[in-house]
Amino acid sequence: MFAGSSCNTLVTIGSLVISGHFDKKIRFWDKRAGDAQSNEITLQGKVTSLCLAGDRNTLLCCTREPSLKMIDLRKNQVVSTFTAPSFNVGADYVKCILSPDAEYACCGGSDGSVYIWNVNKNKVEKVLKEHDHTVTACSWHPDGNMLLTCDTKKKVVLWSAF
Secondary structure: OOOOOOEEEEEEEOOEEEEEEOOOEEEEEEHHHOOOEEEEEEOOOOEEEEEEOOOOOEEEEEEOOOEEEEEEOOOOEEEEEEOOOOOOOOOOOOOEEEOOOOOEEEEEOOOOEEEEEEOOOOEEEEEEEOOOOOEEEEEEOOOOOOEEEEEOOOOEEEEOOO
8 A cells, every 4th residue: 555645643444444644535445345445535735644433434533724624434535634723633633532422522632731622512612721832642541531642741640620
């Protein structure tokens, strides 16, 4: 498989590999077809991360646009876009994540805030502030009751009440 662009993130579903690239594309590869590329979606910004929902039908994507995009994999189309007035993706390697029940999308911002969107309402539900630098990664506890975040200066915060 040759993408022709720097790849920053990968997820897999059976024989399907989904890759996110700096050329603003998400590419879909079927391993059974060898190097043949099955499809691609072009977005408005560099793709920094992908997160596959538990149902394997929904893909969350973070871009430098800055926004998060929800993609329906059955249709290969963007079905929701998550933004906020002060939200800005601060690095090419910022990771987004879906909550275990896929009700919330989460991503860190360049201002040190952690943004949590309600997926069904398509709006910011909470903005958590404890970091002073770009938040690069978020991870939900499998029960969904805690969130772990880290920033570019190696500060890690465990959120239990949010």
